[in-house]
Amino acid sequence: MSSLGGFGVTWRKFAKGFFANEEIVTTEYSAGTRLRQARPEAAQIAPAARSPRPQPLRGRHGEVHRLRAVRRVCPAKCIYVRGADNDPADPTSPGERYGYVYEINFLRCIHCDLCVEACPTEAITESKLFEFSFTSREDAIYTKAELVVDAQTGKPQQLPWEDWREGDDEFTSGWVRATAAQGDADYVGRVGWSGELGYGVREAEKGQTAETPWQPAKPAADNGAHGHGH
């Protein structure tokens, strides 16, 4: 009976994990400072035990420069922004205004990526880091200085309390957007994502065309095709 076959599956997985200690995909944490002091070897053991992350995972936010729209769009109300005028002689960012105060409260953030969607200048992206543990509220609220990417390498900064492993900062772009079925039909199969933080634009994958000049949709055809009123 196929409905009972599931018992076989769970039994096999259980036996592998229990008797052979195989196929464990979760991370063994290097744990807190106290454990590291008590067992220095714990920090060494942990990285090997970690499995590769699936690529389209959303985690901690990376680069941030400006924009209020991202604050408005945040469903968890975790982003606090206060803008200031750019000095025309020495602008901090393109545009008239820049983020004077920019804080993200990771006690509230649900990693929905809506802020990434909202930002027209692609100033905010998410890394794959999603495992947080803080010892104080201050650590959980990331300020602009902590969120901004490194000016030289373009990579997100690793903060002292964050548990990073090799490769955790790769594949940080929101490439899901480019291939999502709900996206604009004109861009199906076309590479439309921005660069990875510090790694440049990713190569096109199977079934996708590499960077091609964007063709704006024809206005006449648009009316008929989508059917919404004037």
Add this chain to the structure above:
Amino acid sequence: MGDPLYTGGIGVAVVLITLLKVLIAFAFTLVATMFMVWFERKIVADMQHRIGPNRAGPWGLLQTLADGTKLFFKEDLLPDKADRRIFRLAPILAVVPAFLAFSVIPLGGNFDTGDGTVSIFGHRTFLQLADPPVGVLFFLAMSAIGVYGIMLAGWSSGSKYPLLGGVRATAQIVSYEAALGLSVVAVLLVSRSVSTHGIVGAQSDRFLIDWNLVVTGVVPAVVFLIAGTAELNRPPFDLVEAEQELVGGFNTEYSSIRFAMFFLAEFMNTVTMSALIVTMFLGGPSGPTFGPDVLRAWILPLFWFFLKLVIFLFVFVWFRGTLPRLRYDQLMDLGWKALIPISLGWLLLLATIRVAQSEGWPPPVAMAIAVAVLIAGAGLLSLSLRAARRNREADAKAYA
């Protein structure tokens, strides 16, 4: 019959031995619950390619203790709209019957060559806290009272999700209590006893062959296991606390030690239900014994009992790791249209065989007639189910 400890009058020694038993039973249920929580998390972790608790104590064994301590120091919230008295009463109503139900389970005693007694300080006694003449009914009563805890918790929280959880709990337990009871009746029929000690005694002559699992023909044991899982509100029957639908179900508004009590009761009931299955269908502590009296009366029966117990604990965890939660109509269908007819039919079959034996009817003829009647009954049932569905679909079409 009854515990020989109380036949010779009540003295100081008897009272002390009873107190010792109470203490041991209490401590055992607590430790077993702690173990069960850890066991479940570890096993499910292995099934899901995870590591599971491994920080507190060796292999994470003390994780439950750590969680319990943490819960104890959390803020105890009481919602404004809650019915205060009942809100406070509900967790106690859940946890006390869970303790009491365990008291009728025989844990050991020499059933192989003796009468299931052990000797404590020169007094012969059963290795169970109490052996009421209606032990199995006592267990059913206690598990039914435990449902009041859940139901009242949902009702008194003054919040919609707990209420839905409470309503679900009531309907589910009512539906499955019947199937559970009918499979219990099958056991009582073949064991000729309602006391748990008597049921184990009736199964202890030969290994495996005399166990009720075989004597009643497996079906009541399977029905009991399924209905018991539903009675425990464990996956795949955990609609009472379906996280995806009801936040946390009946315990949504509970926090701190009150929440811990529900948690404790749930796992304690799991342990007790496994122990009852072992008692009713697998001969409890009976099994092959050998060697000196200490080995015969104490160590080996306890070993057999706990071996069987752990197997069933594993089965409950296995269910959880494997089966997705049932939809509500599937739950009701399974209870009313499958388990109750099956266990009722099987009970009638067993009763017929018993009567045929005592009346001296030729067994093949009696069996053939009984099976024919059952098949006819099953046919009628499926016909009526089909007719009901046809009517329902016609109604749906008429209103559409």
